[in-house]
Amino acid sequence: MTTKESILALFEEQRGVYFSGEEIAARLAVSRAAVWKAVNGLRKEGYEIDAVSNKGYRLAADTDILSTQGIEKYQDPVCRTLNLCVLPEAESTNTLLREKANAGAPEGTVILANTQTKGRGRRGRSFYSPADTGLYLSILLRPDGMTPDQAVKITTMAAVAVCEAVEEISGKETWIKWVNDIYQEGRKISGILTEASVSMENGSVESVILGIGINVYPPESGFPEDIRETAGSVFDGKQNDGKNRLAAGVLNYFFKEYERIDRTDYVEKYRAKSFVVGKEITILSPSGNRQATALDVDQDCHLIVRYENGQTERLSSGEISIRLS
Structure with a gap:
């Protein structure tokens, strides 16, 4: 040091x-x-x-700059062995961590950045990652014997962890839109991108890059026009050490669940936080959109839906749209 x-x-x-x-x-x-x-x-x-x-x-007591030292002082014992790397800027923390994973980096390697110049969301979309107002982190995991279909567990675990960390620090209630978006007061404050690398030999997951982006504060000039009506932030204004506390909270809550991944406690938490269950939704797919009712989230974190023709289906991935009231 x-x-x-x-x-x-x-x-x-x-x-x-x-x-x-x-x-x-x-x-x-x-x-x-x-x-x-x-x-x-x-x-x-x-x-x-x-x-x-x-x-x-x-x-100064009100300093709020993301740093390894600032995060470590809030970490629980379950996170003490993590290898944290905090960068002022990265093109994409997921992309950078994938390079490290391919080079043999161990599980528990975590990259955090103050801003991303090419942040990525699901389906190849960009993820708005302005400087100083957000928290962008990626976690390298190497789960033992996990199948690609089970990788959705990682996403749902992370969603629960983000909710718990945000609620602990902000005191505001959060909700989950299946499968990877976190909402607070009717606006999206966080998105999760999980990318798995699969072994060609046995079909099991070799590594998972778990990317989490959180809008901590509103950008000074406001959110871009295309997300202005839907995006929100955890806090309305600067907090004392807000980003370090939030980063440590997400890691603490996530790894407490991850170290006992065979248990399903987090599924009940996820189900309780879902604002989708019982609602009319639109399932978006390249082959066309379909109307359905979200019935439940099962023990494998799949979304059970019923289409207008009465047919039911378990969705393990995909994207849905729901009108918020």
Whole structure:
């Protein structure tokens, strides 16, 4: 860990507490000049660091910058072995993590970014990923013996984790639109993109890239015209360490479920959060759209639907449309 990273970790662990340059230098076994240089480096990266005579330095209490050190202080034991990498910018965290997965990166490798220049959503769509207002992260998983059809479990687990983290931190209720969209107060605040790599030898899943994008704050200039009526954000304005708390919360809740993936507790949570069940929906597909009623979410997280002709079907993937009232 560099001097700058060590100082940031110290400031994050005891946010708002002043440390003299001499004290920091002694703790880290570096010179006062190295401390001064590191503090200035953090300031250039956007960290608001107060300096007061006879007190020293401290990280301003209302700072909200995503960082490895900021996330780690909120992590539960289940996440302590994760390998976090926080980037100021990435084309796509999913694409970057796929490259690392192909190079042999282990399960638990996590990439987070402050912005994405080519964020990806489902069906090849772009995912709006502006700087400073969102949380964009991808998690590498290597589930043992999972079939491609079972990979929907990962998506639904993640949806539940996002709901739990958002509700804990914001105090606002969330809902899930099958299979991968999270809503709050009638607006979409999060999307999930799960991409699996399958073994040609036995047909099992070799790796899963779980991508999660969350609108933490509203963009300064507003959302783009095409999503302005549907997109929302977790918070209306800046929060004290909002992004680090939210990132850690999502990871904590997800890995608590993932480490006991053979249990189905999360399915009941998912079903309870669904605002689709019992509603009239439109199932979108390349062959044409069909009207149906969403009947239930089964234990494998498939959506059970009944078409207008009375036929029922279990959907393991796809896209639906529903009119929100």
